[in-house]
Amino acid sequence: MFNIVLVTPQIPNNTGAIGRLCVNTGSALHLIKPLGFDIDEKAVRRSGLDYWHKIDLHVWENIEEFLEAHPNKERFFFATTKTDRPYFDIAFQEGDYLFFGSETSGLPSELLDTYPNQTMTIPMTKEGRSLNLAISTGIILYEAIKQNFNSYRKMM
Numbered sequence: 001m002f003n004i005v006l007v008t009p010q011i012p013n014n015t016g017a018i019g020r021l022c023v024n025t026g027s028a029l030h031l032i033k034p035l036g037f038d039i040d041e042k043a044v045r046r047s048g049l050d051y052w053h054k055i056d057l058h059v060w061e062n063i064e065e066f067l068e069a070h071p072n073k074e075r076f077f078f079a080t081t082k083t084d085r086p087y088f089d090i091a092f093q094e095g096d097y098l099f100f101g102s103e104t105s106g107l108p109s110e111l112l113d114t115y116p117n118q119t120m121t122i123p124m125t126k127e128g129r130s131l132n133l134a135i136s137t138g139i140i141l142y143e144a145i146k147q148n149f150n151s152y153r154k155m156m
Contacts, residue, residue: 001026001152002144003097004137007063007111010036010102017134019055025141026155028056032063036102063108070097076118078107079140081130083119090120092144094151103133 004027009015015031022029031039039052039059060066067073077090078099101107112119122131122139131139145152 001094001148001155002092002141003028003030003095004141005030005032005066005097005099006133007032007099007107008034008036008102008105009100009133010104011133012037014103014133015039016052018137019057020051021134021138021141022056023051023054025145026152027141028058030058030060030066030097032060032066063111073115073118076115078111078115078119079121079136080107080112080119081121081124082106082112083116083121085120086123087120087140088143092147094148096144098137098140098144100133100137106130 002025004018004022006015006018006029009031015035015037019029021027060069070076075093075096076099077087077092077096079087080101099107099111120140122136124131130136
């Protein structure tokens with residue numbers, strides 16, 4: 001349905017929660033190295049991620065490899081606190097790529113500078129700095145599903 005792209009995620013629990021979200025929404029999960037944790041079979045089993053084998057998982061060595069493999073970048077959307085455009089102003093389509101950066105540094109500025117018209121943010125008060133990565137992913141992913149619910153309903 002959709003593609004979740006995590007660029008250098010650092011916290012395994014967030015990625016595990018996002019993996020569960022992907023399984024339950026029929027979304028693919030793309031992980032861009034370097035990762036802040038191990039995802040080999042032993043590590044995944046030890047973390048109790050018994051659904052990990054159900055994830056449509058794609059692991060990329062770096063962002064350049066990912067971008068080279070996906071020449072059509074028109075449907076890429078980048079979550080960041082460095083824009084004023086709310087995520088709900090975007091007209092999402094099936095197959096879109098929703099990018100999220102690492103918990104510690106967000107998305108690389110090169111990506112945001114290259115695609116300034118494809119950035120989006122989750123509105124927050126001035127009291128907060130950011131939201132948890134898994135929560136942010138869920139908020140935006142379910143907006144995309146809401147906008148495409150007739151297609152999504154067929155997967156249920």
